Amino acid sequence: MTSNEMIGLLRKGRAYASRTKYKEAITYYEKVLALDPDNPEAWYLRAVVFIETGRNTEALADCEQALRLNQNYAAAWSKKGHALYNLERYNDALFACTRALALNGNDAAAWYIKGVCLDELGRNDEAQEAFGKSLELEIILDMEAEKKKAGT
Numbered sequence: 001m002t003s004n005e006m007i008g009l010l011r012k013g014r015a016y017a018s019r020t021k022y023k024e025a026i027t028y029y030e031k032v033l034a035l036d037p038d039n040p041e042a043w044y045l046r047a048v049v050f051i052e053t054g055r056n057t058e059a060l061a062d063c064e065q066a067l068r069l070n071q072n073y074a075a076a077w078s079k080k081g082h083a084l085y086n087l088e089r090y091n092d093a094l095f096a097c098t099r100a101l102a103l104n105g106n107d108a109a110a111w112y113i114k115g116v117c118l119d120e121l122g123r124n125d126e127a128q129e130a131f132g133k134s135l136e137l138e139i140i141l142d143m144e145a146e147k148k149k150a151g152t
Helices: 003-018 022-035 040-052 056-069 074-086 090-103 108-120 124-150
Strands: none
Touching: 003 022, 003 040, 022 040, 040 056, 040 074, 056 074, 074 090, 074 108, 090 108, 108 124
16 A cells, blocks of 8 residues: 555544544544554544543553654644543643643643643642643634635
8 A cells, every 4th residue: 555545544534533433533543553553643543533532541552652653743742641631640641741842832732731730730830821821822723723714
């Protein structure tokens, strides 16, 4: 299978996931993984769906596999933090989000999860800073999306 065909499978999986057709999305990600088990993006994308469906232990395992393949995969660190937060492993989640933010300081979701972890750990001032950064980035992303829609 060519690289373009693999990209096509991942796109189909994303399309299904965006319409909350998670079973179908997983099917496409698993096709990629069967053909290329060293594809960190497929592991990451399946983890995203697992989080959406409450399968956090499986999401964590997929994030860890993606990170074994690419330890600088910022989005996988961020999703790992999300899965760990959902599993109430706040210190581990905080570490994962901090790592994600070291790789991509503009990850609004990682800032938010970092904030809720800090809040759970009683570190309220730091939590408020993280929430503020998350909100600031969300506003910027919303403004950029509006500009794109308007064609400017």
